[in-house]
Amino acid sequence: MAKVEGLNVRGLKYYVRVIIPDDLQQAYGKARVNLSLGTADRREATLLATIRRAEWLADFEAKRSALNPSTIAAVSPELARLLAERVRAAVLGNDDRLRSDLPLLAEMVHIRKELTRRSNSRLTIPQWAPPDVRLDDLTGMTAEEAQELAELNAYLDGSAAIALTGGNLAAILPLVRAEASAVGVSFTAATPGARDALKLALKSYRTAHREVTQRDAGEAIDTPQVLTPMAATLRAYKLRDVYDRWLTSGDRDRSADSIAACNRALKLYEAWPQATPIKRINREQGDLFRSWLRENSGTPKTARDRLNYIKSLLKYAAETLEWIPKHPWSGVSIETSRNSPRNPWPDEAINQVFGTLMYTTYTLPDAWHCGKEAAYWIPLIGLYTGARLGELCQLNAADIGEEAGIPVLKLTDDGEDQRIKTQAGRRTVPMHSELMRLGLLDYVKAVKDSGAVSLWPALKLRKDKPSGYFSRWFSEYRKAQGLGRYPDFHSFRHTVRPLMRRAGFDPSTQDKVTGHATKGSVGTVTYDHWTLEELRDAVEAIRYPALKLPRVVPSRGL
Numbered sequence: 383m384a385k386v387e388g389l390n391v392r393g394l395k396y397y398v399r400v401i402i403p404d405d406l407q408q409a410y411g412k413a414r415v416n417l418s419l420g421t422a423d424r425r426e427a428t429l430l431a432t433i434r435r436a437e438w439l440a441d442f443e444a445k446r447s448a449l450n451p452s453t454i455a456a457v458s459p460e461l462a463r464l465l466a467e468r469v470r471a472a473v474l475g476n477d478d479r480l481r482s483d484l485p486l487l488a489e490m491v492h493i494r495k496e497l498t499r500r501s502n503s504r505l506t507i508p509q510w511a512p513p514d515v516r517l518d519d520l521t522g523m524t525a526e527e528a529q530e531l532a533e534l535n536a537y538l539d540g541s542a543a544i545a546l547t548g549g550n551l552a553a554i555l556p557l558v559r560a561e562a563s564a565v566g567v568s569f570t571a572a573t574p575g576a577r578d579a580l581k582l583a584l585k586s587y588r589t590a591h592r593e594v595t596q597r598d599a600g601e602a603i604d605t606p607q608v609l610t611p612m613a614a615t616l617r618a619y620k621l622r623d624v625y626d627r628w629l630t631s632g633d634r635d636r637s638a639d640s641i642a643a644c645n646r647a648l649k650l651y652e653a654w655p656q657a658t659p660i661k662r663i664n665r666e667q668g669d670l671f672r673s674w675l676r677e678n679s680g681t682p683k684t685a686r687d688r689l690n691y692i693k694s695l696l697k698y699a700a701e702t703l704e705w706i707p708k709h710p711w712s713g714v715s716i717e718t719s720r721n722s723p724r725n726p727w728p729d730e731a732i733n734q735v736f737g738t739l740m741y742t743t744y745t746l747p748d749a750w751h752c753g754k755e756a757a758y759w760i761p762l763i764g765l766y767t768g769a770r771l772g773e774l775c776q777l778n779a780a781d782i783g784e785e786a787g788i789p790v791l792k793l794t795d796d797g798e799d800q801r802i803k804t805q806a807g808r809r810t811v812p813m814h815s816e817l818m819r820l821g822l823l824d825y826v827k828a829v830k831d832s833g834a835v836s837l838w839p840a841l842k843l844r845k846d847k848p849s850g851y852f853s854r855w856f857s858e859y860r861k862a863q864g865l866g867r868y869p870d871f872h873s874f875r876h877t878v879r880p881l882m883r884r885a886g887f888d889p890s891t892q893d894k895v896t897g898h899a900t901k902g903s904v905g906t907v908t909y910d911h912w913t914l915e916e917l918r919d920a921v922e923a924i925r926y927p928a929l930k931l932p933r934v935v936p937s938r939g940l
Contacts, residue, residue, distance in 0.1 A: 753841025
């Protein structure tokens with residue numbers, strides 16, 4: 383995008399400097415331009431600078447379209463008429479330039495004279511001099527130059543007539559392709575609709591040359607100004623084209639997961655039997671696609687998420703790219719139940735997951751995505767803190783420490799590649815006594831003594847989503863114990879809150895432990911503070927009487 387560095391003054395006039403985008407600097411032959419605004423008034427200059435910037439932005443888009451034309455599937459009648467108009471304007475415009483290039487016309491006359499002399503007297507050395515330099519061009523062409531130009535135009539007019547009579551479409555193809563490229567599209571002679579477009583352009587080409595000869599006879603024929611619509615109106619853009627632009631727009635950082643999810647939703651739309659180019663997408667189709675999603679998605683939430691990704695692309699096409707006049711599916715939605723299916727872990731499920739050999743004999747799994755010791759400790763920490771899986775997977779050894787004599791877990795994004803979901807997620811949580819009994823502090827000391835940074839040296843973290851690999855392993859592990867989709871790891875968060883509530887701790891205290899944003903008055907949110915002792919009491923309220931785990935972690939911790 384063009385960058386306006388700001389106003390600057392030369393003499394008494396304001397100028398504005400525009401930076402040419404890197405991809406267009408070769409085309410323009412420069413990296414920046416300093417444009418005169420023709421005024422000494424700063425307020426007027428500021429307004430004019432905005433206008434000039436918009437003009438240059440439009441020119442940049444036109445230049446990009448010409449440099450990178452998009453291949454179209456068919457030549458529409460609208461595009462065929464536009465190209466025919468541009469061919470006529472190109473012929474007449476070229477004639478305008480030729481008539482104003484007086485030195486060139488003079489040289490054409492003298493070249494013809496030289497060739498005539500040579501053909502009439504091959505043994506005579508021609509004696510001729512270049513044309514005199516004109517002091518001005520107010521007098522226009524000489525009679526001889528006008529005759530020379532008329533003869534040239536008559537020849538070209540005759541050639542155009544012969545091409546039209548014989549249906550010689552190849553004669554016009556290069557010019558039509560050039561004009562198509564100028565508006566940002568490309569096609570071949572085999573493209574549907576191309577032959578009709580070439581026929582129309584050939585007629586227009588013949589008309590333009592006839593008009594040029596009429597100019598030679600003294601007729602006043604103006605060169606038309608062809609208003610070129612945006613390239614998007616000429617091409618049957620598909621939602622995939624919008625996705626490709628969205629992917630490279632750089633408006634904001636996007637995680638690999640969101641990109642993959644958007645692509646999955648797009649593939650589903652492309653598989654929909656009624657998928658159309660974006661110009662033909664209307665509100666009725668939105669309703670039909672919504673119904674189709676409900677039938678072809680596993681859950682209402684999945685259907686909703688897929689619909690939202692498609693809506694985001696349509697919004698981007700309308701509001702950012704302006705490829706369509708408005709967002710056609712604004713307001714089309716899929717309602718989902720607010721009741722979460724993630725209920726607390728029942729005692730029998732807890733005993734199933736934490737009753738395996740891993741927890742009774744410290745037999746660690748070999749799966750590459752379990753992280754060895756992480757497979758033992760991460761579910762336990764989740765069970766006794768309600769922390770998010772991503773927060774636990776990215777823990778560093780330095781995040782386990784002591785404050786005011788209390789062992790704590792610091793859930794933060796201070797380390798490299800650490801990310802916290804919300805501001806409320808940055809918190810310090812007292813360590814549960816059961817975790818200490820089972821040997822977590824010994825394990826942490828062994829990791830620190832080894833010099834490792836991560837608390838889980840063997841755990842592979844997925845880029846942009848640290849919990850990605852571990853989540854897959856835990857799902858497989860849970861299902862191997864006879865559990866279905868729920869309860870899952872996130873259900874630990876739904877388990878610890880009722881335990882704290884039953885022990886008499888209010889929702890704000892529960893929020894401080896689990897990292898939820900506290901709701902309530904400004905005073906509650908801003909001025910209430912919790913001591914580690916208060917939070918420790920809340921954490922200690924998280925107890926599972928039916929779960930009896932032996933300490934099996936080696937004293938060395940690793």
